[in-house]
Amino acid sequence: MSGKILVINCGSSSIKFGLYGSIDHTLTVIKTGEIVAIGAIPRLQVFDANGVSIIDKRLINGSNHAQAMSALLDWGLSVGTHTQTARDIVAIGHRVVHGGGLYDAPVRITEQVLEHLDTLDALAPLHESHNVAAIRILAELMPNVPQVACFDTSFHSTLPKVARQFALPQPLYEQGVKRYGFHGLSYEYMAECLPNLIGKDAASANVIVAHLGNGASMCAMQGGRSVATTMGFTALDGLPMATRCGDLDPGVILYLLEVLHMSNEDITELLYKQSGLLGLSGISGDMQTLLESDAEQAREAIDFYVYRINRELGALTAILGGLDALVFTAGIGEHCAAIRSRVCKLAGWAGIRVDAYHNERHSLCISAGDSPVTVWAIPTKEEWMIARHTQRLLS
Known part of the structure; x- marks a missing residue:
């Protein structure tokens, strides 16, 4: 074209x-x-x-x-x-x-x-x-x-049914109440570029990509295909985000409706715009602002963020049956060495070890030479993926 x-x-x-x-x-x-x-x-x-x-x-x-x-x-x-x-x-x-x-x-x-x-x-x-x-x-x-x-949902069309289902009556699944997953354009770009960066064998093995930005999710990939992801029916699920709540007991919604008598509009505003890092800290949804703050609430918000990433990392690794590579991307994933370091330190159980020198300098490969799991910080290019899809479709 x-x-x-x-x-x-x-x-x-x-x-x-x-x-x-x-x-x-x-x-x-x-x-x-x-x-x-x-x-x-x-x-x-x-x-x-x-x-x-x-x-x-x-x-x-x-x-x-x-x-x-x-x-x-x-x-x-x-x-x-x-x-x-x-x-x-x-x-x-x-x-x-x-x-x-x-x-x-x-x-x-x-x-x-x-x-x-x-x-x-x-x-x-x-x-x-x-x-x-x-x-x-x-x-x-x-x-x-x-x-x-x-x-953003297309890349996750390869999810097996067991990863798509909620434990709800089957007719609801058939009506579209299922896990869709998001940030697919970012994950698709990672699947495209990983073979050239980390070697074809590693990219086709067990890879977890952590897309950490204002919105945040993680995706487990085998052979460059999505097999599990943290976001679900909507972009509220999974990890806590800048202002979105992430994983939440659905009983909380019932409580907000029936006991606190909140309206649908108020609950939507709460879950999408007043929760996440902003809600936890009461200060800001911006990670850099929280890292620079001396407030205890800022520290607790960051602790919770890293804890949830580690919990999802463990779950996705279990689904994959092992881990060969961990990739950080998006705003926090690409630019925040402190968060990468803390996540990888907690993930020492997986054998992950980070090279502090390369991590601080935002190198592409930030894992230590003896780490059995390679760790990467790779800029995503969602817009480039859109341009390529557009070019191919109309050609």
């Missing part, structure tokens, strides 16, 4: 984007960026292929996503009018968090697809509606450019 591919990851108050082109059949990044604080005082930041800032400006018009997207096309891509932009961009790929039970691979977007995605909003209330809104906005701004949805 000749021409450029635009990748969009739309959130509630931000739009992340990337522009990709093909050189000698190799997909390469041209520029990346984001618009933040949509609805307040929007700011556009654009970086070249080497990560050097080329645009950093406040936007006069950006009070909503439609205006922000228009500014992205005019300023962020630096190609002038929408018409000129449409000629230069041949396809648009979107990150869509939830594909439900229907989509186990990227799909070209039609009105029928959009109607189905509208029904999944309750399964990913922080993400799905904004993902779909971006698609509709660009369909108006660039009506002749094909768009592709790439789902």
Whole structure:
């Protein structure tokens, strides 16, 4: 496919984007960026292929996503009018968090697809509606450019039924109440790049990837395929996150409803936006802020975070029947040496040993030479995966 591919990851108050082109059949990044604080005082930041800032400006018009997207096309891509932009961009790929039970691979977007995605909003209330809104906005701004949805749930379509089920009546499973898993684009990228980084044999063996960012989950892979993951029916499950609760006794929800008389809206707000590291510490959902704090609550929040990672690591290792490689990725996983060190120290039971020098310098391989389990810190490239899926599907 000749021409450029635009990748969009739309959130509630931000739009992340990337522009990709093909050189000698190799997909390469041209520029990346984001618009933040949509609805307040929007700011556009654009970086070249080497990560050097080329645009950093406040936007006069950006009070909503439609205006922000228009500014992205005019300023962020630096190609002038929408018409000129449409000629230069041949396809648009979107990150869509939830594909439900229907989509186990990227799909070209039609009105029928959009109607189905509208029904999944309750399964990913922080993400799905904004993902779909971006698609509709660009369909108006660039009506002749094909768009592709790439789902965070698709990579986990290989989960066996025993890993998908909840202990609920079977008719509910058939109606779609099951474990879907998320962060699939990140895990898929790891499955793609691991053979080149750690050797084909290791990448096809027992690997656990820890995607630790504002959202957090872990995935057990055999032969590059997902066999177990910590997130479930929604993106609330599993590890504690910046503001999301993670694993929770469902009886707590009943208690909040029946005894504390909280509304559905209040519970949603609590579980998605007031819990996790923020709720535990009462200070912040940002890991770096907590690490720099002297408050006991900050320490306790970090202790709980590391404890839960270690607990899930043990469960996933048991499912795999052993562990050959542990990979850290996403914001905390890639950049926070202190958390990697603490997780690996607790995981000494698995034979994991970290080289402190390489860990502090954020090397790709951070395990000690005599560690039977190799440990890695690898930047994820979800946008690149979306661009490649879009290129392949439309070619």
